[in-house]
Amino acid sequence: MPKREQVVIQGKRERTLKLKKLRVRRRNVFFLALGMFIANMSFGMAFPYLGVYTRYLGASMVMVGLLSVAFNLTSTIFQYPFGWLSDSSGNRKGFIAFGIGSMGLFYAMMAFAASPTQVLILRTLQGVFGSSLTPAHSALISELSTRAGSIFGLFNSVENAGYMVGNFIGSAVSGYLGVRSIFLLSGVLLFLSVFIVLMIREKPTGRRSLLGMILVQEGREGWRATVGGSAFRRLLRGELGLFYLTVLLVMVASGQFYSVSPVYFERTFGGWSVGAIFGVESLAAALTGYYLGRLIDSYGPRKFYLLAIAGYIAAFFLYAIVKNVWLIFGVAFLSGVKWVLTINSTSAYVAGKVKLSERAQGMGLLNTMMSLGWVVGPLIGGYLSGISFELDFMGTLVPLGLALLLALRLPE
Template identity: 80%
Template sequence: MSKRELVVTQGKREKTLKLKKLRVKRRNVVILAVAMFIANVAFGMAFPYLSVYMRLLGASMFMVGLLSVAFNLTSTVFQYPFGWLSDSTGNRKGFIAFGVASIGFFYIVMAFVGSATSVLILRTLQGVFGSAMTPAHSALISELSTRAGSIFGLFNSIENAGYMVGNFLGSAIVGYLGVRKLFLISGLLLFVSAGIVLLIRERPTGRRSLLGMILVQEGRESWRATVKGSAFKRLMRGHLGLFYVTVFLVMIASGQFYSVSSVYFKETFGEWSVGVIFGIESLAAALTGYFLGKLIDRHGAKRFYLVAIAGYGLAFLLYAVVRNVWLVFGIAFLSGVKWVLTINSTSAYVAQNVKVSERAQGMGLLNAMMSLGWVVGPLIGGYLSGISFQLNFMSTLIPLGLAFLLALRLPG
């Protein structure tokens, strides 16, 4: 075979290989999208009624706040090491499936308990085992496309669409079957989602020994690198460290509001409104997520992150003063937009500023900061809401204002 023929043959092989990889990647996008849509249907059904369920079982407002504290404290502790393990083993789908199935299992058990303390314990365990999903999920999405804003925007739209469907379904199921059956159905859907995730085809990658692992040690420089230095310390330095601090502050405000919002909506507008209001937030996120992601790719993550922080302040301020349920539906739409802006812009910021070999850890640290904010926020929210819901909602402007000022210093 001549030299020219060899070059042509090699070119054809490379083209065939690229097409094969593209087909596999597209197939993985579809499988993950279907699985995450179903998972978020389950999340959307169950989450808004956890606080309501606690109140039905006799919990105080402070204990309702502890429900979020327990979940997010354990998530904060375990997300980073699970991200480390995902990077170390090159396994994304296994950790996603394990986390989703674990959350489903504990929801099923919740359907059969009879005390608020039992629900609190189960929610704590959900935080431990469910945290396996989040960093691997974010890292896998970032690896499906080089356009970080667009791919996160696409999945946020899909997942929020699922969450919206779950919100509306949950409202109907509670009305006809009760809260316990709602948790049972949610758990079964999460098992279905976990099974679908396992159909994803991952590229084989070399595995390292995990002996001697230190909790916050970095993953690898390449597929065969050894553990050396600390990715955690590197990620928390400079502008990235400042960025993570702002995320923590924003999530304090988020935890203050959302840890008690279900109870507030139920007491102010009726039980039917809980799922509907959350559903409208999810609808807004689903409709705008992909397009906002494309805008982030074009104009940069920082400016949209600043808009998102301002959106939090405006939404929580309006929730505090508006009493007409139809106007609240409009506020819910605004609130959904600010949420998807936050997720898209922060995920894109990490993807654009953290190298691939540490991306799951970077995403894990992002999610850990969000969870940590939801440890502090609900403690404040539960206490202040015992005095006045309005006082609690208005006080969220303090951490949000500080976060906005600090975010202005981030490089564009």
């Protein structure tokens, strides 16, 4: 065959292969987005009512805080081993499905709990087994596009839309069928999500060496990231170390507020308001997530991260002083925007500051700081809210103010 014809045939093959890859990628985006939309519907139904439910079973506010502590502590510990297994096997969807299914099983079991202690045990087990979801989920999303801000913004919008729908459904279900029914329905939805996620087509990557713990990867372009002490020491030095400290402080305040706020909303505005307020937060995140991600790609993450911290300060201060339920919905909208700003800007900041060979560790450390903040924050929130919810909410301004002052020193 003449060389010219070989070149033409080769070119056609390459175009066909590119189109096939594009179709598979779009299919994977669709099924992952649909599966996570339904999964987040379930999370949006169940999470806001966990504290309310345990209070109904006779729990103290400290016990309510411990629900978040137990979940986030075990999640922090087990995310890395599950990330290692996911990378070493080249399997993403299996670990996503396992995490979602585990969450569904334990939510369904919560519907039959007879004491706060039983709920706490089930929540702890959710943290252990459900942690297989996060590393594989983040890695698979990052492998679907090279534009970190845009792709994470897209999935943040989809997932927050699902969470919002779940918030409103949970509000309705709690009013008509009771709180226990929420957890049963959440379990059913999560099992449906598992079925959808398993329809994703993964490219076989072969088994990898197990000599080092593999963390969540930003891509699989022939490189591997292992847990190396030197890399983590480098990440924790200088401007990145300062950045991770600010994230920890912000998440301490977040855990301090959100671990107890459902109980506050239920007492102040009625049980129906819990899902509705969280729903408005999720609506704001869903509407703005993708567009804010694109702005971050265009103008850089630092200024948006500063704006996010300022949004936390404003939202938590207003939650402490606003007593009108209709005005509180406006506060909730602001709160939803600051949340999606935080997720998009911090992910993009790490992606831009950490070299490719260590980016997985950088993302893993970001997740760790967020989880650790939600270990410390609920302990503070559980104690202070036992004195006064307003004292707890105002108390969040201390770590947030310090985080803002430190973040001002971050370079662009």
